[in-house]
Amino acid sequence: MMDPLEGYRGRLADLDARLARARSHPEVLLARASGLLAGRTGCRVGEAHAYLVRLAAERRRPVHELAAEVLAALERVPPRGEAGLAATVEAALPSRRGPARHATLPPAPPPTLSPALPPTSPPTSPSAPPSALPSTGPSALPSTGPSALPRRAWVEAVRQVLDALPERHILILPEYDATGQVADYVIAAAAPSVVDLSGRGGAEILGRRMSEIYPSVVGGPIWDAWRETLRDGRPREVGPVPYTSSAERAPAEVLLTVKVWPVGGGLLQSWVRHDEETRLAERIAQTERLGNMGWAEWDLVAGQTRWSAGLYQIYERDPAAGPLPREESEALVLPEDLPVRREAAEAFGRGEAVDATFRIGVAGRVKHVRMVVDAVRDAAGVxxxxxxxxxxxxxxxxxxxxxxxxxxxLREHQRILAAEHELAGRLQQIVLPMPREPIDLPGLRVAVRYLPAEQASRVGGDWYHAAPAGDGAVLLAVGDVAGHGIEAAAAMARLRHALAALSVTTTRDPARLLAALNRLLFAGDPTGPPRGGVPVTATAVVARYEPATGRLVWARAGHPPPLLARAGRTVELDRPGGPLLGAFPDARYSTTSTRMRPGDVLLLYTDGLVEHRRRNLDEGLAPVLAVLDRITAEPAPHPLADLLKQLRHANPDDDTCILAARPLLPGEAR
Amino acid sequence: MHEASVDTNDDGALRVTLRGEIDFTNSTEIHKIITDAVSERRPAAVRVDLAGVTFMDSTGIGVLVDAMRVALAAQADFRVENPTRRMLDQLRTTGLLTAFGLE
Known part of the structure; x- marks a missing residue:
């Protein structure tokens, strides 16, 4: 049995642990520190929060760490009555590390301040009696009484006040000339958040003269207002007045409203830039335009709807007409998309944020809109x-x-291609069986390899021929029909069978064989291209080897010449003239010859071996030459098999046919 | 950008400009563009500009051969212009330089 009390204690401990975890969450820490600080100093929680964030940024420390420190410190230090935010934090924290704003201030009031320093009020400032000062606000600080407080301490006190104020305030002190007239003003204190129009921070403008850093103010309406307030002790507001900054990287001219209060012998002033709100609105409008966006706000309590300009644009509605009533905007949704919209509404009802895309009909056109909706809910979730x-x-x-x-x-196209490919593949197998092993012909060993295109649909019209010519010679050929698919395979079949038949019955001369094949292909489509497509052309190289002499005679029809490798050096054989097959009705072909030696390797190939989309033909040929050089550099038992194993085709879109041959050594024939 | 465009020169010649890769994927279409243009405009000459062609496979060569046939059948002079070095090599191998007016 478990002790019920122990269970209770366990739950309590668990609760405590969870509470402790929650209390150490960064945001909770900051909130607690802000709350405690506000309570101690009597400022608003928001101000205390902003102050801590700023302080953390100044000291380059994580804000929750600083908050934890302040919290711990404040809990140690008993309340001492209301004091400034900075003073309270200052007093609570044991010591400062890192850069601090006050450390950058001059240790004593800058020398320029001394002429303006009390002990006494300005000689020609008759008024400014304490009673004329506002009873609240900054002037409630220790006043200018000659012996009330040393001037330096007073300025320090004002600085602490400015530290706590969220707005941009500076304290300026007048400088008097010999006749008792105000000659200039010096900035004696500035809130840390102050950044002037040239981007200078509070610390940078501190201790400097007005005429020096803001010369365009001298003698202007703001300047006049300062003099008047010094004279009659009444707060003033000037503006909007145009202000031109002389500094670099500052806006050419902005409108300012300046507020000025008398504080002791000096002036406290704040300012507002008028273009700031406008700039924000412009930014929002630009974002809307760029993203084709718009936003809406429904206040369910007040029953009000607001639309942004972008939303009127999407609905192509005159902003003067006001937002569309909900029912009307829903009626624009296409009926097919109503379920999407309904589902979104249900999700919203469950308290989820909505992100849905649906179509609306606007001005006779269909628009696709994406809607993201979120809500502010009351405690009950409504x-x-x-x-x-x-x-x-x-x-x-x-x-x-x-x-x-x-x-x-594309898929449909591929289905057709796949069917064609299968047929073409079968046709090719029937027409062009590829021997796996080298075949021995009179005086010559021949090996062939077919490298299919990588893509299934790319089966093409490459073919080879290797057979005795009937007069003791051997006929070798490789050809390539342009195009892929059934037509190419059919043309390939015609050419190959014709070559075999012609070489036995009509001629054994390579040039005359090609001329015959050309006539065959050209006459093959007397009425023009089949199916409106490109007419069939083909290239081929035909060679005749005479084993008794080792003589090789070849002709080519638009085809690369054979390669001959001998003892580690490979050359491309000569290119006798002859255009591709099927282009001209009466094309003529010529022949060239060379003599092969034992150990030589001859290679006939189609252009898939060397043709590459991104490389020159020379660059494509180089690796083939290198393999041939290597294979023939030293005598080897199986040079042809080695060669075919090492050749890769350059163009994966194209199929490739290669035929390698070498003279048989005496007694080598099987 | 399309691989083929057709224009008429000041001298009335039909100018066919080919660009990019001419291969089995677009050769049927380009073939049709050229045959249609020749039969509609009946030009005195056909010029095929290859300056912008980066690659041509055997079906692309077939397109040029057919353009030549169609032009000659329409009694138009036929010439290929501005081949890149690579295209020139290819046309030399296929034995088409003379027929295309390149030598």
Missing amino acids: PVKVYGILQDVTARETSRLRLTEVEEQ
């Missing part, structure tokens, strides 16, 4: 305010749909 962002994604959707269509067409 939405109070709903925010929606709509994006017109028509362009994207349209291209996606078109892509799907094209893909479907």
